[in-house]
Amino acid sequence: MAETWNPKIVGFLCNWCCYAGADMAGTSRMKYPPNIRIIRVMCSSRINAEMVIKAFQMGADAVFIGGCHPGDCHYVDGNYRTQKRIAVLRRLLEHLGIDPRRLRLEWVSAAEGEKFAQTMDEFAKEVAELGPSPLAALQREVL
Amino acid sequence: MEQELKAHLKKLMASGDVAGIIALKSERGMAKPYLFADASELECLCLTPKYPMASVARLLLDEDGAARFAIVCRGCDERALRELAKRHQVDLDRLVIVGIPCDEEMARECACPEPFPSVVAVGTKLEQWEAEDIGAAYRAMELDEKLAFWKHQLEKCNKCYGCRNACPMCFCKDCELENALWVKHGRLPPEFPIYHMIRAFHLAGKCIACGECQRACPSDIPLMVLNTLLREDMEELFGYVSGTGADAENPLYTKEEMQ
Incomplete structure (x- = not known):
């Protein structure tokens, strides 16, 4: 039986802004594609390179990281750290042969339910166009 | 000398x-x-x-x-x-x-970027020196070529930890490469690509291009390619070249916003 492929997106959302934004989208009954699997973290800077790489290794087609807008971080400067870390990580993914568009960082505030829904819409479409992650395919071979 | x-x-x-x-x-x-x-x-x-x-x-x-x-x-x-x-x-x-x-x-x-220290006490330093651009060939590759290349290279790894042990910049007492959460114990070769990606990422802004990891590797994995590419990225993104300037801090450790 052929299974239709749908992009799997792992989303790491910060507790204070993006997660609340996603919550807002939900309570406002906004529609967005169900591709994202959300993992709540206390701050986007909690996400280290290991977590992102592991997500890709385990078959994620894309990874989304959502944090607070610049200046709004609950921990003052966490999102600045995330921003720099992800910039370097995207380069590393590219060197390895993974399209850096598969790793996306966005700032979404607790009030921006609409932005969250829109971003998910866009991102799911973009990943669908990129197709399945080559790393996920490699992993299936191993298994 | x-x-x-x-x-x-x-x-x-x-x-x-x-x-x-x-x-x-x-x-x-x-x-x-x-x-x-x-x-x-x-x-x-x-x-x-x-x-x-x-x-x-x-x-x-x-x-x-x-x-x-x-x-x-x-x-x-x-x-x-x-x-x-x-x-x-x-x-x-x-x-x-x-x-x-x-x-x-x-x-x-x-392929040393600068084969002499700031003050040379004995001997004479090379007057004209331009390091070989070892990243050039890889930057030109397509994404799928890169992935196939690294898949082939990293499969040779026998997880001897030689690259880490030889590295002068690897000084952590607890190493993430020994954490079973990321790198499964008792599996050879280590799962592609996390082992080498962790090392490459942790060395971003740290690697001083001494080439010890590559020299230590018994499987001849071109580790310096990854390290060199990331050294270039750190310079391009943040203007940071590790090993220079006593005051310059690795931007990945600072709390300032990215420019």
Whole structure:
């Protein structure tokens, strides 16, 4: 039986802004594609390179990281750290042969339910166009 | 150069300024890192092969609370000491750096960005030096070619941890590469690609391009390609070149917004 492929997106959302934004989208009954699997973290800077790489290794087609807008971080400067870390990580993914568009960082505030829904819409479409992650395919071979 | 260096070190020792000299000692045709505490021993001092002297200094300074040491340093050793000092792993006030340059053959072998220290105590540094661009061929590859290339290369890994152990910048007491959450225990080759990606990422803004990891690798994995590409990225994204400037901080550790 052929299974239709749908992009799997792992989303790491910060507790204070993006997660609340996603919550807002939900309570406002906004529609967005169900591709994202959300993992709540206390701050986007909690996400280290290991977590992102592991997500890709385990078959994620894309990874989304959502944090607070610049200046709004609950921990003052966490999102600045995330921003720099992800910039370097995207380069590393590219060197390895993974399209850096598969790793996306966005700032979404607790009030921006609409932005969250829109971003998910866009991102799911973009990943669908990129197709399945080559790393996920490699992993299936191993298994 | 060796004789000249020995004479220089003897003088340094006689001055009483240092408790000992960290350098390589030749013994039964082999070389080992050694702390020369007496001028008479200096006869056995040797300069080759290349050895990550900064790691020796780091461990030694840890042992002894106050003494000052001289250390025979190549360009890469000096860069490593600078980065280690930024992370409070060595105290540069307790080290007297005796700089020696590398010859062209050695510099080429390492594709060294700067095969001489800031102050050359003995010998003459290469006047004209341009390092080989080892990243060029990889930057030109398509994404799927890159992935196939690394898949092939990293499959050769037998997880000996040689790259980490040889690296002068790997000083963490708890290493994420030993954490079973990321790298499964007892699996060969390690799962693609997390093992090598963790190492490459942790060295971003840290790697001083000494090439020790690649030299240590029994499977000839071109690890310096990844490290060099990330060194270039750090410069492009943040203007940061690791191993330079005592005041410049790795932007990945600072709290400032990205420009």
